[in-house]
Amino acid sequence: MLSYLARRLAGFVPLLLGISLVSFSVMTLAPGSPVDLMTDLNPKASPEDRIKLEKFYGLDQPLYVQYGLWLGRVVHGDLGTSFSRDRRPVVDKILEALPITVMLNVLELALVLAFAIPIGIHSAARQYSLGDRVTTVLVFIGFATPDFWAALLAMTLFGAELNLLPISGLRSIDYPSMSLLGKIADSVKHLILPVTIAALGGLAGMSRYMRSSMLEVLRQDYVQTARAKGLEERVVLRRHALRNALLPVVTLLGLSIPGLIGGSVIAEQIFSIPGMGRLFFSSVMARDYPVVMGVLMFGAILTLLGNLAADLLYVAVDPRLRKG
């Protein structure tokens, strides 16, 4: 097991190198440079200012030198400093946005699972019943609804009309002066809309997956056997079918680990949440190369670790995979 782990981890090194090289090339191939934003069509900026800025950011060097310098820093654990005028370390910017996005996505995933699994089981156990049809239609409506539109509708109704929930942001403006309980309640209130809206879209996929996986299992011989033994349907479903039906879902979960750090640009934009999606989008628009590379590398590492975790998890859940 340990040697397997070591082999997998060693394999990451060339992979990450390749990923970083491709990311760097694609990013610098895109037209425009960080200097453009400060000098383009600004009559107060002279060509000398441009050259000065390019020199400062090291953009006057050939691309391979720029890449080499970047790689050299990263190997020493330094992701560099943002090109933005705030000149803050890339790591700071990422660590500011990351927890927010992870928290939102974990909550969303939990909400999706909490609803998708029961819906899937129910739909499979009573295939083609009225309940199955109604939930199917509902989850597909949720899936087909553009989340920015649903978000705006929900914000209008619960925020502007009924004044029940906050519209945007993660905290109220008077948060610092609240009591501890008040602070908790305030945070929960702010999370309800963004998490629910995000979960709406994910519900369909997960519940349909659960349903088909459950149907698959219910056709198996051992389920027939269990029924033939005279076990109650409830026990057949929960003890015998469910456990096996959950296996593919676990795989799906492993694969969604990297997705936890990539925030959604649209949702973060609409709800004014300063997460990873907004950070990445704005740094791409500003050609803030160090931040773009930083976010991409964070993403790459977590994707690789996520895959590894999924594989390990699979082994843990499925005894058949432990040998061979």
Place this chain on the structure above:
Amino acid sequence: MQNVGGEGDDQPAHGDAIVYGTIGDASTLIPMLASDSSSSEYANDIFDGLLEYDKTLSTLEPRLAEKWDVEDGGLKLTFHLRHDVKWTDGQPFTARDVEFGFNLIRDPATLTAYAEDYKQAKSLEVLDDWTFRVVYEKPFAPALASWGSMVVLPRHLLEGKNINNNIEFAQHPVGLGPYRFENWQRNTRFSVRSNPGYYRGWPWVEQIVYRIIPDQATQFLELQAGGIDSMTLTPLQFTRQTSTPVFARDFRKYRFVSNAYTYMGYNLDDPRFADVRVRRAFSMAVNKQEIVDAVLFGLGKPCEGPYRPGTIWTNDKLPPYPFDPGKARALLAEAGWTDSDGDGILDKDGKPFAFTILTNQGNETRLKTATIIQKRLRDIGVDVKVRVLEWSAFINDFIDKRRFEVIVLGWGLSLDPDQFDIWDSEKTGYKQFNFIDYKNKEVDDLLEKGRRTFDEAERKRIYDRFQEILYDEQPYTFLYVPEATPIVAARFHGIEAAPAGISWNFPFWYVPKGQQKYVITE
């Protein structure tokens, strides 16, 4: 706009906070390093300039400088500073601070994009703590306005530090403006508190909070729910969505001409557009008012030159360019463009008159403008395509390489009338701004003379003539100047919309005691 009294007292009182919704966060609070509008907006509350344009944007008014003398036709400027100004840390503000800022912005190591105006100066000499003199190589009229807040920095806190990387001061600045820095939560909000020692008087409104809300629809919902007190409305929101009784009771809307214009520019290296008759014909084929009505819901003004309508620099004698498709066709025929093969498209030497209008992505009004122009030019028999390009590609691959026929684009307007960088024959190089290759000897002379002249009446004559030439030659078809349309909660009194906008007298806005809503503890 009349404020409804009735709530008993209407007297100015200290207190309350104003919460603004803003699209993006700032990056730095040092004015000379800022390159985005939020940075300038925040810094504006904290710093102040030696002088500032008045509310009509016509003359410069004293601020930190009590007065200034223009000597030797503008070769020498002597500034006399106020004696009673202090930085918010208690240190006095002196001429040494300005000298420091001046040297800093001219320092080649400083990463500023605003050094050009200051490089025109030969030297700065401090005469005493509150007097200094700047000497120029040549008189340079736009330089006077450059003595705003850009060079006012506390020497005692910044001397010997690398300003490019001085994260501490850029995030927690000490200023001398109407407000003091309070708190900054990145990408979430920014707040300042009133400065009781402000030399123009303690501002009434206690606190300003900027909430970063990147989506305008979300901002609008927050406005309705009371989460923000002020935002900039879109034309649609201004005209259609804010006419309800609730809005009439709780908010006041304002409109004023903004500091940018949109134009259609012709590549003058293209022989078709080098013919002035073609350009005049196009300008006659386009109905500017129609564009303003359709694209901006009427919230804008057609313009005939590069100056803000309503300010002294606009040449009022120039009538609106006539909208006359019939005459446009006649002009084109005169230039040799006729529909000889009867396909509805004009042609000359067997080639149809067809070209592409380029504009940049992400600016819906420009795209709509181009589309309306497309229709109008089709009416006179010109086949136009519209192509939208991502900003960087647009600038680097098309503008800089002159690979365009016609563009729809905009310019911000500086308050000084100097237009040298955009129209001078010399400014046609790589990355320079006369990219349509406009060349006119008389314009060159006028622009040169204009920036060397301090006498306002004389300058006005120069730039009036300059506008006449542009009007006659139509190197651009000047289209419109959009209006800015802010909305503010009705409890704020003392607001006056002027050419300078509404914020020009912000320190004197107030909320009567009985209507005050909150002050937020950070």
